[in-house]
Amino acid sequence: MPIYRTFESRFGLLHLQEWRRRALRTFALLALALVGCMAGLLLLDSSPDPFDERAFNALWNAANLLSTLGDFTGFNDRQKVFMIATMFVVLIIGGYAVSRLTGLLSSEAVMAFRENRSMRCTLDDLTRHVVVIGFGPLGQLVADRLRTAGDPVLVVERAEDLAARASELGYLVIHGDAGADDQVLERSGIDRARAMVVTTEDPDRKLAITLMAHARNPGLKIAVTGANSHRGSLLHRAGASDVVIADDLVAGALIARLDAKVGANR
Numbered sequence: 001m002p003i004y005r006t007f008e009s010r011f012g013l014l015h016l017q018e019w020r021r022r023a024l025r026t027f028a029l030l031a032l033a034l035v036g037c038m039a040g041l042l043l044l045d046s047s048p049d050p051f052d053e054r055a056f057n058a059l060w061n062a063a064n065l066l067s068t069l070g071d072f073t074g075f076n077d078r079q080k081v082f083m084i085a086t087m088f089v090v091l092i093i094g095g096y097a098v099s100r101l102t103g104l105l106s107s108e109a110v111m112a113f114r115e116n117r118s119m120r121c122t123l124d125d126l127t128r129h130v131v132v133i134g135f136g137p138l139g140q141l142v143a144d145r146l147r148t149a150g151d152p153v154l155v156v157e158r159a160e161d162l163a164a165r166a167s168e169l170g171y172l173v174i175h176g177d178a179g180a181d182d183q184v185l186e187r188s189g190i191d192r193a194r195a196m197v198v199t200t201e202d203p204d205r206k207l208a209i210t211l212m213a214h215a216r217n218p219g220l221k222i223a224v225t226g227a228n229s230h231r232g233s234l235l236h237r238a239g240a241s242d243v244v245i246a247d248d249l250v251a252g253a254l255i256a257r258l259d260a261k262v263g264a265n266r
Contacts, residue, residue, distance in 0.1 A: 003167050004119040006176030006183050026097045030066060033093055037062035037086045044078045066090060122172065126189045129154050131196040133178050133209055135162040138225070139199040143171060146197075154188055178212070179205035185212055195221040198240075203231055207238055214239025 041058035049057075057073050064071050065086060075083060129152040132143045139155070143166070146153050155171045156178050157163040163175040176184035179202075190196065190213050198206050206224055213220055223242040226232035232243040 002115050002119050003163055003173045003175050004116050004123060004187055006174065006181055006187065026093070029093050029096070033086070033090055034062050034066055037065060037083075040082050040086065041075075041079055044076070044082055046076060046078075120187075123154075123174075123187055123189060126152065126154060126172070127192045128152070128194045129189065129192075131156060131188050131190060131193050131213075133157075133196065133198045134200040135159075135166045136199060136201070139197075140166075142197050142199055147171075151194075154193075156184060156188055179208040182212065185209075185216060190220065191217045193217065193220060195223065198222070198224040203227060207234060210235055210238040210240050 038055075038058045038061075041061055042055055045054045045058065047054060061072050061075075061083075063069075065083065130146050131154050132139050132146070133156045135143065135155050135157040139157075143153050143155055153171055154174065155163070155166040156174045156176065157166060158175070158177040160175060163173050166173045174184055174188055176187075178184040178188075179200075196213050198209055200206055200209070203226075206226075210222055210224055213222060218239070220239075221242070222240045223244065224235050224240045226235055226243045226245050228247065229245060232245050235243045
């Protein structure tokens, strides 16, 4: 599955804009060279032909020089010297064009920008999906169980290797930091989502993501893990509908196992 990359998207657009500016400058130089070559050949043409015919021949020769077709009409000696000089100018412009234009369109930022453009329609059509923030071990388990239950899942991950892993497993993926970049939640369609599960470990990022998502969609179901009851209270006030305290779950499981063992020994 393709990945929507918020980190490279802006850089890709800047690269494309810079490529367009360089292309325009190159075309302007080529047009200037064409006009200059035509004017020089016309001024140096001493044939008795009518002006319009000499002008057309000058344009024809100039166009052939720039296009490297080589289908020239006859030149006098002065025109030949002029053409030699003009050839060097055209070579310089060609070298400039190659050095300035190649590489930009194949850069990683531009490739990411193109991939993002193809992903936008898919992301815009998402509704009633579940956004899973973080694709660590817990996030992978959550995403897998949600997909098994038939829910459409969108993974948001800031680590490139984990985003690539989610993509390989067939999930729709946004590569970006949901806790720092508001565009990430916007692109995830959080206002159309059914729920969001936050599985990142950083407590401050959990709080920031919960606040940002709740502000965009107050009716969104938000499930998030909390380190303790104090953090759980903060997350509830930030907009989380369900806060899972990991220590409470582990303690409950241990006591349940202990009770089962004690009951079996009686």
